[in-house]
Amino acid sequence: MTTPSHTARPRPGSSPALQAWVDEIAERARSRLGTGRVADYIPALADQDPERFGLALCTNDGNLYTAGDAGMPFSIQSLSKVLLLSLALRTHGDVLWRRVGLNPSGMPFNSLMQLETEGGKPRNPFINAGAIVVADHLVSAFATPSKHLQDIARTLSGNPRVLIDHEVLGSEWRHRARNAAAAYLMKAFGNLDNEVDEVLETYFACCALRMSCRDLAVALNYLAADGRALTTGERFVPPAMAQRINALMFTSGMYDAAGDFAYRVGLPAKSGVGGGIVAIVPGQMSICAWSPALDASGNSVAAQYALERVAEGLGRWSPGATRFSSPPAP
Numbered sequence: 001m002t003t004p005s006h007t008a009r010p011r012p013g014s015s016p017a018l019q020a021w022v023d024e025i026a027e028r029a030r031s032r033l034g035t036g037r038v039a040d041y042i043p044a045l046a047d048q049d050p051e052r053f054g055l056a057l058c059t060n061d062g063n064l065y066t067a068g069d070a071g072m073p074f075s076i077q078s079l080s081k082v083l084l085l086s087l088a089l090r091t092h093g094d095v096l097w098r099r100v101g102l103n104p105s106g107m108p109f110n111s112l113m114q115l116e117t118e119g120g121k122p123r124n125p126f127i128n129a130g131a132i133v134v135a136d137h138l139v140s141a142f143a144t145p146s147k148h149l150q151d152i153a154r155t156l157s158g159n160p161r162v163l164i165d166h167e168v169l170g171s172e173w174r175h176r177a178r179n180a181a182a183a184y185l186m187k188a189f190g191n192l193d194n195e196v197d198e199v200l201e202t203y204f205a206c207c208a209l210r211m212s213c214r215d216l217a218v219a220l221n222y223l224a225a226d227g228r229a230l231t232t233g234e235r236f237v238p239p240a241m242a243q244r245i246n247a248l249m250f251t252s253g254m255y256d257a258a259g260d261f262a263y264r265v266g267l268p269a270k271s272g273v274g275g276g277i278v279a280i281v282p283g284q285m286s287i288c289a290w291s292p293a294l295d296a297s298g299n300s301v302a303a304q305y306a307l308e309r310v311a312e313g314l315g316r317w318s319p320g321a322t323r324f325s326s327p328p329a330p
């Protein structure tokens with residue numbers, strides 16, 4: 001991306017009705033704190049405070065509505081898979097799909113079973129194996145791919161303090177057995193061009209980026225805005241590409257619970273084991289909810305709850321609305 005022109009810098013939201021709604025949802029989501037478990041298979045994530053909750057909603061005209069711990073950076077983990085995919089599609093285009101599939105896996109994000117039976121081609125770019133193949137493309141294209149992704153995350157979020165957390169990176173590296181198994185299996189099938197260690201390091205570094213709900217809602221707003229980045233005003237990806245990334249998020253962004261989430265929320269979304277979930281309302285807004293405690297599929301309990309409440313209220317939203325609220329909880 002080139003010099004930012006800052007056409008629509010995010011600013012505190014101008015609609016009191018929308019801010020009140022975001023506050024109300026955050027308040028209600030706190031009732032879900034205490035359910036679920038913080039991810040501990042990556043030891044550096046185990047000491048996250050399960051009582052944290054943040055919510056940020058960024059409208060396409062650059063109004064930002066936040067509540068709770070929306071400004072607190074957390075480990076973005078699998079949310080990075082959206083940025084990795086966007087970047088790989090920019091550099092490689094549709095040839096990427098020769099080596100990664102487009103269908104939901106119906107399996108946990110770190111499962112190895114289908115990889116063996118399906119010739120080392122991962123089902124989609126949002127499970128670990130798929131993102132490792134995407135990372136392989138970036139290792140081929142850039143001298144320092146994770147630094148490049150960090151720079152892009154900084155530009156898209158407008159926050160120069162976004163960085164890779166080396167403690168998390170080291171922790172993922174030390175506990176890499178399952179991801180390494182997937183990578184070696186794909187290497188054996190001829191589906192990795194570069195050395196396994198180099199690809200894994202890139203993949204882990206991207207997972208270890210630290211960003212806040214605010215950063216993520218702003219950075220991923222391009223998916224709600226036909227590919228146009230909010231902070232620069234430039235097209236980050238073409239409109240058709242944004243549409244396809246949203247489609248993949250809808251079908252595969254929530255791991256093996258993608259169908260449940262689509263049924264309950266009905267928005268393209270991507271989650272990470274750091275407890276963040278980003279959801280997109282195409283043409284309108286991007287939303288990030290975060291709370292570290294996860295359900296059995298690896299999706300944040302309170303963040304899912306908040307996004308359900310957001311989805312319920314969306315039909316009532318219009319830019320000029322003066323009153324706005326979600327229906328009472330079932």
Ligand SMILES: NC(=O)CC[C@H](N)C(=O)O
Pocket residue numbers: 076077078079109110128172179204207271272273274298
């Ligand atoms: N679902 C996730 O967020 C998983 C990402 C994590 N870094 C892993 O490789 O397992």
